[in-house]
Amino acid sequence: MVTGTASPVEVLEKYRTIAVVGASKNPEKEAYTVPRYLKDHGYRIIPVNPTATEVMGETAYHSLLEMPEEVGRTVDVVEVFRPSDELPQVALQVAEMKKRYGRPFVFWAQQGLESEEAKGILERNGIQYVMDACMRAVHQIHVKKTV
Numbered sequence: 001m002v003t004g005t006a007s008p009v010e011v012l013e014k015y016r017t018i019a020v021v022g023a024s025k026n027p028e029k030e031a032y033t034v035p036r037y038l039k040d041h042g043y044r045i046i047p048v049n050p051t052a053t054e055v056m057g058e059t060a061y062h063s064l065l066e067m068p069e070e071v072g073r074t075v076d077v078v079e080v081f082r083p084s085d086e087l088p089q090v091a092l093q094v095a096e097m098k099k100r101y102g103r104p105f106v107f108w109a110q111q112g113l114e115s116e117e118a119k120g121i122l123e124r125n126g127i128q129y130v131m132d133a134c135m136r137a138v139h140q141i142h143v144k145k146t147v
Contacts, residue, residue, distance in 0.1 A: 006128035008138045011106050015076030016043055018135075019064060019104070021090050022081030023047035023055045031081035032056070034110070034136045041139060046071060064093040072097055077106045079135060080113065087115035095125035110134060 018038060023045070024031035036056055039045045047055035050062040061067045064078065078094050080087060087109055094107050107122050109115070111134040122129045 006106050006130050008108075008130045008133050008135075009142045011077060011108065011128075011130060012135065012139050012143045015105065017046065017074050017076045018043055018108075019046040019048055019067070019075045019078045020081065021048040021064065021078060023049050023052075023060065024081070025049070025052050025055050030110070034081075034134065035079070037136045038139070044074075046075060064090070064097055069101070073101045073103060075101075075104045077108055078104050079108045079110060081110050082113075084109075084113045084115050087113060087118035088121060091115075091118040091121040091127075094127060095121055098125055098127055106130065108133070108135065111137070 020035045022031050023035050026032055035045045035047070039056060045056060045058055047058050047060040048064055049055060049060045052060040054060055075097065080090050082090060091107060094104060097104060105128065107127055107129040109131040111132055114131040119129060
């Protein structure tokens with residue numbers, strides 16, 4: 001697999017299961033409305049939130065590495081709604097998931113989030129990434145028309 005920046009449109013066209021790190025229980029927050037939009041458009045959402053047991057009717061996990069193996073093996077994309085300074089920590093968890101399960105295929109940092117350190121971790125582990133892009137906006141502009 002080619003490492004580095006993945007095409008946001010191709011990611012949303014190709015992959016259907018998204019683990020959302022920082023998924024919120026608060027319907028006022030983007031970390032709720034974006035995954036909700038994706039769920040409403042046929043994506044499987046797996047919330048990751050250490051303070052929740054359930055988000056949007058889906059079982060929430062405390063961290064990526066605390067997911068049961070049968071769940072971890074299904075994750076195509078990890079979408080992150082955490083501050084940029086937390087991206088390297090999440091990238092390390094994604095790298096560990098890839099070692100365990102051969103997945104996920106893509107790390108996606110939501111709009112406004114970017115980290116050179118996280119990019120380096122992902123590149124060293126052969127994981128494609130998208131940074132500073134909104135999944136909902138990409139889907140609304142590019143994918144919805146073609147699906």
